[in-house]
Amino acid sequence: MAQQTIETVTPLTLFTEDEILFRDSVKEFAEDQVRPLVREMDEHAKMSKELVKKLFELGVMGIEVPESFGGAGGTFFHSVLAVEEFSRVDPSVAVLVDVQNTLVINALMRWGSDPIKQRYLPNLATNTVGAYALSEAGSGSDAFALAARAVDQGDHYLLNGRKLWITNGNEADVFIVFATINPEAGYRGITAFIVERGFPGFTVGKKEDKLGIRASSTCELILEDCRVPKDSVLGEAGKGYKVAIETLNEGRIGIGAQMIGLAKGALEHAINYTKERKQFGKPIAEFQAVQHQLARAATELEGARLSVYNAARLRDAGRPFLTEAAMCKLLSSEVAERVSSLAVNLFGGFGFVKDYPVEKLYRDAKIGQIYEGTSNLQLQTIAKQIMG
Numbered sequence: 553m554a555q556q557t558i559e560t561v562t563p564l565t566l567f568t569e570d571e572i573l574f575r576d577s578v579k580e581f582a583e584d585q586v587r588p589l590v591r592e593m594d595e596h597a598k599m600s601k602e603l604v605k606k607l608f609e610l611g612v613m614g615i616e617v618p619e620s621f622g623g624a625g626g627t628f629f630h631s632v633l634a635v636e637e638f639s640r641v642d643p644s645v646a647v648l649v650d651v652q653n654t655l656v657i658n659a660l661m662r663w664g665s666d667p668i669k670q671r672y673l674p675n676l677a678t679n680t681v682g683a684y685a686l687s688e689a690g691s692g693s694d695a696f697a698l699a700a701r702a703v704d705q706g707d708h709y710l711l712n713g714r715k716l717w718i719t720n721g722n723e724a725d726v727f728i729v730f731a732t733i734n735p736e737a738g739y740r741g742i743t744a745f746i747v748e749r750g751f752p753g754f755t756v757g758k759k760e761d762k763l764g765i766r767a768s769s770t771c772e773l774i775l776e777d778c779r780v781p782k783d784s785v786l787g788e789a790g791k792g793y794k795v796a797i798e799t800l801n802e803g804r805i806g807i808g809a810q811m812i813g814l815a816k817g818a819l820e821h822a823i824n825y826t827k828e829r830k831q832f833g834k835p836i837a838e839f840q841a842v843q844h845q846l847a848r849a850a851t852e853l854e855g856a857r858l859s860v861y862n863a864a865r866l867r868d869a870g871r872p873f874l875t876e877a878a879m880c881k882l883l884s885s886e887v888a889e890r891v892s893s894l895a896v897n898l899f900g901g902f903g904f905v906k907d908y909p910v911e912k913l914y915r916d917a918k919i920g921q922i923y924e925g926t927s928n929l930q931l932q933t934i935a936k937q938i939m940g
């Protein structure tokens with residue numbers, strides 16, 4: 553864990569003026585523009601196209617993209633604040649914003665050549681959704697056992713294979729796709745390619761019908777002799793494993809932010825409802841047993857929130873954050889499940905029906921323990937770091 557000293561220390565929950573303005577603008581947008589759509593988007597398992605357009609106008613689809621490329625010129629912490637605030641209202645919208653910023657743009661900013669940055673960053677910041685395609689049917693936790701194949705054809709590669717579970721698959725026009733140029737070389741053959749929706753041989757396949765985050769599209773990608781120009785390799789050929797490992801380490805903090813936002817939303821609903829709902833002649837919030845349950849949930853949420861903020865601040869400070877990122881995702885996804893489950897309990901029968909918002913948050917919480925590395929894989933990373 554990171555332990556170098558610094559000159560001045562500020563509490564993790566204090567923000568700069570700019571961060572507060574940014575957070576408040578996202579919060580207001582989420583209330584005004586997202587909340588009215590949440591139920592319908594969940595029921596129809598469809599993200600509103602209009603909403604995606606407005607997300608670009610708000611400036612949250614290219615948070616870390618430099619202003620010279622048309623982005624917001626923000627920090628990773630800004631992305632965390634945006635994902636948290638969206639997730640408080642709708643974790644599906646949050647993950648769309650999260651993948652765009654913490655995986656796709658992050659990978660392009662770090663590994664992209666100048667021509668790649670010039671070609672993709674301005675569009676991603678203003679009108680183009682991105683997706684990040686590592687997983688396959690046979691390789692999830694063991695991501696580097698992937699089977700998608702890229703064959704060098706001189707001035708281009710031909711890609712063949714299938715990717716599964718790709719978030720933003722329906723909305724995206726730019727995909728970072730991992731394939732191997734040499735299966736015998738193991739992880740050293742893995743290469744990251746930038747694939748555009750219009751490339752010949754590329755199609756977006758079936759969309760999954762999911763338990764939670766239903767408005768977020770999760771799709772199969774099909775590559776059949778997909779022709780990818782040589783200059784669309786992201787980073788170096790054979791070094792795609794580095795691109796994957798490093799972006800996912802950061803991406804995990806984004807999922808932590810999604811989970812604390814979700815838990816915050818669920819806790820707020822629970823507090824409001826228990827103040828209104830009367831049983832035995834008084835609001836159920838007046839029963840000490842209920843107060844203690846809410847107090848415990850708030851405490852757990854605070855712990856998770858601090859761990860997410862700390863990992864994000866370490867990342868922005870250029871300090872090591874691998875262990876902290878794994879810990880914050882592990883913790884916040886478990887807290888989100890517990891807090892949203894409590895919210896369902898405190899709503900009683902009303903917690904179990906779709907007319908009230910908490911059953912959705914409970915369903916949405918489950919994904920935090922699965923994607924960008926399951927909880928077992930986070931524990932494996934943490935164990936390796938603490939045990940040397």
Ligand SMILES: Cc1cc2nc3c(=O)[nH]c(=O)nc-3n(C[C@H](O)[C@H](O)[C@H](O)COP(=O)(O)OP(=O)(O)OC[C@H]3O[C@@H](n4cnc5c(N)ncnc54)[C@H](O)[C@@H]3O)c2cc1C
Nearest residue numbers: 684685686687692693717718719770922923924925926928
């Ligand atoms: C809604 C959704 C969105 C997604 N979005 C994306 C995306 O945008 N891009 C992308 O590339 N992928 C995406 N994924 C894929 C996701 O990252 C994988 O599902 C995840 O990594 C788990 O892989 P798996 O499903 O193959 O499960 P498996 O790896 O088969 O795991 C099954 C179980 O075995 C356990 N397990 C496996 N190996 C070990 C081990 N060594 N030690 C202990 N336990 C182990 C796991 O913890 C888990 O409980 C998404 C998935 C979903 C469901």
